[in-house]
Amino acid sequence: MKALFFIIIFVALAVACWQFVKLLGLAKADDQTATEKENNINGWLMLILMGFIYGLMVYSMYGAKDVLLPQLSASEEGKHIDILFKITMVLIMVVQFITQFLIFYFTFKYRGIKGRKAYFFADSHKLETIWTVIPAVVLAGLIFYGLWTWNQVMDSSDAENPLMVELYAKQFQWEARYAGNDHELGYANVRFIEGTNTMGVDFSDKNALDDIPLMVSEGKFVKELHLPKGRPVIFKLRSQDVLHSAYMPHFRAQMNCVPGMVTEISFTPTVTTAEMRLNDDTVAKYEGINKIRSDRGDETVEFDYLLLCNKICGSNHYNMQLKIVVDEEEDFNKWLASQKTFAQLNNKN
Amino acid sequence: MSDHHHKETFVTKYIFSQDHKMISKQYLVTGIFMGVIAVFMSMLFRLQLAYPEKSFSIIEAFLGRSGEGGVMSPDMYLSLVTIHGTIMVFFVLTAGLSGTFSNLLIPLQIGARDMASGFLNMISYWLFFLSSVIMVISLFVETGPASAGWTIYPPLSALPQAMSGSGLGMTLWLVSMAIFIASSLMGALNYIVTVLNLRTKGMKMTRLPLTIWAFFITAIIGVISFPVLLSAALLLIFDRSFGTSFYLSDIFIAGEVLHYKGGSPILFEHLFWFLGHPEVYIVLLPALGITSEVIATNSRKPIFGYRAMVMSIIAIAFLSTIVWGHHMFVTGMNPFLGSVFTFTTLLIAIPSAVKAFNYITTLWKGNLQLNPAMLFSIGLVSTFITGGLTGLVLGDSALDINVHDTYFVVAHFHLVMGISAIFGMFAGVYHWFPKMYGRMMNKDLGYLHFWITAITAYGVFFPMHFVGLAGLPRRYYTNTAFPIFDDLLHINQVMTVFAIIGGLAQIIFIANFFFSIYKGKKAPLNPWKSNTLEWTAPMEHMHGNWPGEIPHVERWAYDYSKLDENGELWGGQDFTPQNVPIRKGEEEF
Numbered sequence: 001m002k003a004l005f006f007i008i009i010f011v012a013l014a015v016a017c018w019q020f021v022k023l024l025g026l027a028k029a030d031d032q033t034a035t036e037k038e039n040n041i042n043g044w045l046m047l048i049l050m051g052f053i054y055g056l057m058v059y060s061m062y063g064a065k066d067v068l069l070p071q072l073s074a075s076e077e078g079k080h081i082d083i084l085f086k087i088t089m090v091l092i093m094v095v096q097f098i099t100q101f102l103i104f105y106f107t108f109k110y111r112g113i114k115g116r117k118a119y120f121f122a123d124s125h126k127l128e129t130i131w132t133v134i135p136a137v138v139l140a141g142l143i144f145y146g147l148w149t150w151n152q153v154m155d156s157s158d159a160e161n162p163l164m165v166e167l168y169a170k171q172f173q174w175e176a177r178y179a180g181n182d183h184e185l186g187y188a189n190v191r192f193i194e195g196t197n198t199m200g201v202d203f204s205d206k207n208a209l210d211d212i213p214l215m216v217s218e219g220k221f222v223k224e225l226h227l228p229k230g231r232p233v234i235f236k237l238r239s240q241d242v243l244h245s246a247y248m249p250h251f252r253a254q255m256n257c258v259p260g261m262v263t264e265i266s267f268t269p270t271v272t273t274a275e276m277r278l279n280d281d282t283v284a285k286y287e288g289i290n291k292i293r294s295d296r297g298d299e300t301v302e303f304d305y306l307l308l309c310n311k312i313c314g315s316n317h318y319n320m321q322l323k324i325v326v327d328e329e330e331d332f333n334k335w336l337a338s339q340k341t342f343a344q345l346n347n348k349n
Numbered sequence: 350m351s352d353h354h355h356k357e358t359f360v361t362k363y364i365f366s367q368d369h370k371m372i373s374k375q376y377l378v379t380g381i382f383m384g385v386i387a388v389f390m391s392m393l394f395r396l397q398l399a400y401p402e403k404s405f406s407i408i409e410a411f412l413g414r415s416g417e418g419g420v421m422s423p424d425m426y427l428s429l430v431t432i433h434g435t436i437m438v439f440f441v442l443t444a445g446l447s448g449t450f451s452n453l454l455i456p457l458q459i460g461a462r463d464m465a466s467g468f469l470n471m472i473s474y475w476l477f478f479l480s481s482v483i484m485v486i487s488l489f490v491e492t493g494p495a496s497a498g499w500t501i502y503p504p505l506s507a508l509p510q511a512m513s514g515s516g517l518g519m520t521l522w523l524v525s526m527a528i529f530i531a532s533s534l535m536g537a538l539n540y541i542v543t544v545l546n547l548r549t550k551g552m553k554m555t556r557l558p559l560t561i562w563a564f565f566i567t568a569i570i571g572v573i574s575f576p577v578l579l580s581a582a583l584l585l586i587f588d589r590s591f592g593t594s595f596y597l598s599d600i601f602i603a604g605e606v607l608h609y610k611g612g613s614p615i616l617f618e619h620l621f622w623f624l625g626h627p628e629v630y631i632v633l634l635p636a637l638g639i640t641s642e643v644i645a646t647n648s649r650k651p652i653f654g655y656r657a658m659v660m661s662i663i664a665i666a667f668l669s670t671i672v673w674g675h676h677m678f679v680t681g682m683n684p685f686l687g688s689v690f691t692f693t694t695l696l697i698a699i700p701s702a703v704k705a706f707n708y709i710t711t712l713w714k715g716n717l718q719l720n721p722a723m724l725f726s727i728g729l730v731s732t733f734i735t736g737g738l739t740g741l742v743l744g745d746s747a748l749d750i751n752v753h754d755t756y757f758v759v760a761h762f763h764l765v766m767g768i769s770a771i772f773g774m775f776a777g778v779y780h781w782f783p784k785m786y787g788r789m790m791n792k793d794l795g796y797l798h799f800w801i802t803a804i805t806a807y808g809v810f811f812p813m814h815f816v817g818l819a820g821l822p823r824r825y826y827t828n829t830a831f832p833i834f835d836d837l838l839h840i841n842q843v844m845t846v847f848a849i850i851g852g853l854a855q856i857i858f859i860a861n862f863f864f865s866i867y868k869g870k871k872a873p874l875n876p877w878k879s880n881t882l883e884w885t886a887p888m889e890h891m892h893g894n895w896p897g898e899i900p901h902v903e904r905w906a907y908d909y910s911k912l913d914e915n916g917e918l919w920g921g922q923d924f925t926p927q928n929v930p931i932r933k934g935e936e937e938f
Contacts, residue, residue, distance in 0.1 A: 002410035013853070014860035017794065033647065033718040033877055034792075042719035042796065046727070049803060053731070056811045064815035067836045078751075085748055092738045099705060099734050106712040107727055110648075111719060117918065118649040118910040119714035122938055127710065128657050128703070135702040142741065143695050147688050149747040154684040171511065171602070190601035200601070237681075241602040242505040243614055245679065245754065249820035252751040256680045258614055259504055260598025263681035288836045301832040308831070310754045310822040312498045313505060314512045315423040319830035 043111030050104035070281035075267035077153045078252030084149045156266035159232035166236045169244035169257040172316035180210030209343040224323040228332035234266040247310035269326045277303045367467030373452035380445020387436035390429045392852045399845035401827040423826040427496035434499030442632040446774045451564040457883035460549025462893040465542040476532035480525045487521035495522035503596040510603040530579045537568035551902035558906040563638025566666045574627040581620035622673035630669040636773020640726040646879045647723035648715030651907035654707045661700035678746045687746040694744035721795030725776035736764025757817025768806045788869030794861040805851030900928035
């Protein structure tokens with residue numbers, strides 16, 4: 001019944017609002033559109049609102065400086081996206097600044113005065129043409145540059161010696177599989193899932209046995225996914241149950257995992273984890289984070305690349321993650337060689 | 350005959366009324382009621398986002414077992430965001446906004462006795478009411494309300510094994526929405542037929558107020574797109590209950606392989622967004638229509654570029670039906686399709702820019718009457734631009750990759766469609782309240798309501814863009830599972846404080862609304878000195894709207910501050926209602 005108590009409070013607040021106005025005698029009879037005084041006060045307040053919005057813009061940008069993702073993209077493709085993003089953001093800021101100014105300044109400047117005549121101005125072919133053509137031209141540029149970038153990012157056909165990696169999503173964890181020596185992933189389907197074969201790999205497929213899995217074993221989640229610096233990585237994404245989305249913000253990469261089909265995304269990592277930890281933005285961000293954490297009594301943390309789930313997938317959606325480690329190619333090869341293939345794992349069993 | 354009064358009982362007058370004015374009030378009150386539920390939910394989950402793990406007795410009071418110890422469960426969090434979205438988009442901003450004002454204004458502004466079919470109109474409202482009841486009931490089922498997000502993507506929404514909200518809660522959601530769609534189709538067909546057939550003498554299409562243009566075009570895109578959502582929902586019901594595989598394939602869940610084979614969730618996404626994107630404009634266009642009317646009236650100036658405004662409404666409506674794929678850039682859809690949708694999506698910026706600049710030019714050199722309706726309209730133009738501009742990021746497939754499904758998206762659509770549309774709705778209520786209830790709303794409370802709402806709206810949704818740019822995905826129950834998001838907590842707290850103040854400020858509006866119905870000052874016939882026909886109808890509501898003959902229309906709706914050849918105001922006043930004949934020597938615009 002506590003709910004009822006809260007509801008009664010809300011109703012009481014509403015009644016109080018009305019009584020307050022009656023008490024102050026503000027419920028006065030007046031000129032019905034708006035009095036000169038009201039126009040004056042609200043005109044000034046509109047200017048203040050403009051100040052508030054500009055202030056909020058500056059404050060948000062300044063305050064967010066250290067919390068945003070590192071400016072340095074960790075992938076080749078991400079660099080293209082970042083340039084396009086910067087251009088678009090500058091355009092947005094300029095238009096936002098000007099149009100908001102016009103709205104609020106005009107509202108202030110032309111606030112109603114008794115007896116002033118408004119200017120009957122119903123149409124102007126010239127003005128209409130100007131603000132149809134200018135946005136059209138700007139947008140044409142933006143569209144073409146955007147489409148060029150999109151092709152750069154999505155087209156992996158020219159990748160040389162790519163590393164094939166499968167990401168396998170399930171409520172609420174990630175598994176992964178490297179293609180092994182043959183550079184081909186073996187066929188897999190949920191109908192093969194059995195016992196330790198948690199990814200449903202078809203071992204009768206000749207490409208399957210040399211695949212190197214990172215699987216859940218004995219209830220333990222996969223700890224980290226390694227990627228080599230400077231070599232294109234093609235991700236093949238699958239899902240076991242519902243929609244998931246593989247989101248790797250530092251690499252500016254994201255693609256959904258769809259049950260019943262294999263989706264694809266690719267990028268070339270360009271910055272190792274060790275290098276990214278030395279990046280100025282990263283250092284500043286993690287200083288902030290660790291200060292907050294130590295104030296709270298939590299242990300401090302170091303930067304790591306992340307794979308997050310970014311499509312609502314159930315109650316633990318908020319904690320479906322996998323650490324990504326980008327190594328120099330040499331270290332990566334060493335690491336990969338230390339992992340077991342399906343053939344090795346199956347023999348052991 | 351119009352002035353022939355039927356004997357009306359309480360039931361035929363207030364409940365099963367076929368009068369468009371009463372139906373409009375029914376829509377509005379139901380919409381406000383649903384809005385209270387949805388806004389309250391948002392305040393609860395904002396608490397969770399800003400203060401995870403903290404205990405709030407209000408959460409335990411309202412959420413019961415799902416809020417044990419004052420902390421909500423992850424499933425309940427997802428239910429709250431799902432139902433908040435569903436109610437706001439469909440029940441408040443579609444039915445509450447379009448249902449209220451299309452019903453009220455179409456007959457009154459075009460000079461018709463009533464809707465083309467009063468009976469269909471009544472059924473439309475009562476189906477809406479039924480769907481609202483079912484949606485509210487779904488909040489109380491044991492396994493929890495639907496919780497797969499308002500977009501209810503299968504397989505999550507199709508499989509009760511995937512989350513508990515996908516059990517009975519989801520079934521009720523689907524039933525409620527199916528009924529809602531039927532209701533909204535009946536409404537929309539009625540609006541279209543009424544506008545096409547029942548205009549009074551002289552009301553050419555080119556003389557229609559922009560409100561009517563907006564409602565008319567909105568109804569058309571509703572009729573085109575809502576049936577597709579109905580079919581999507583039906584196929585989902587088939588998959589859930591009858592074992593078909595439209596959307597499902599190769600699924601292993603809860604320890605077993607399910608029998609589904611050959612379906613694709615992407616099919617659902619296409620069907621959903623074929624409604625889902627036009628829906629944005631179903632929500633927004635009526636708000637823009639209302640704004641056009643309110644800004645012109647209160648600027649005491651004609652709306653600038655009437656024809657361009659009409660053309661841009663039509664262009665936006667047309668484009669809105671061919672851009673749905675921009676919600677699906679990273680779903681695995683063919684990248685070439687992504688290019689096409691980027692192209693069509695960014696084109697929408699052109700008519701939108703035209704509209705924005707036309708509003709600004711309408712303000713220029715006006716004599717602005719800054720009453721609450723006008724403030725909300727100006728606020729709409731501001732949030733429409735702020736929110737709309739980030740569409741340039743989200744509509745560009747390459748840029749969408751990294752902000753897709755993050756808080757950047759949440760900030761974008763809340764500003765451009767949520768806040769803008771709700772501002773349009775408030776503007777409409779403040780402006781047409783005298784027409785609906787014959788009384789004035791309290792202006793000072795209106796001002797207070799606007800100022801708190803405008804500031805808190807920006808305070809919540811502007812910083813939210815940056816939380817998204819920091820990579821925080823939406824629909825996360827808490828951000829504490831990732832140390833990388835620890836430094837976003839204080840921004841989340843700022844947003845929550847604004848959200849709670851803004852939510853509570855709506856109490857001012859509700860108090861003002863309900864008390865003014867009974868205690869408000871009696872309204873004069875044409876309180877805003879407006880040109881449109883509804884203000885020529887008598888204050889006392891009657892069947893048929895006008896006693897005697899319906900006024901004829903002689904001019905367009907925007908002859909404000911028109912000067913005669915001597916530079917004096919025509920007729921000595923700064924407005925000339927639509928039913929005043931063109932004077933000698935006056936040129937029709």
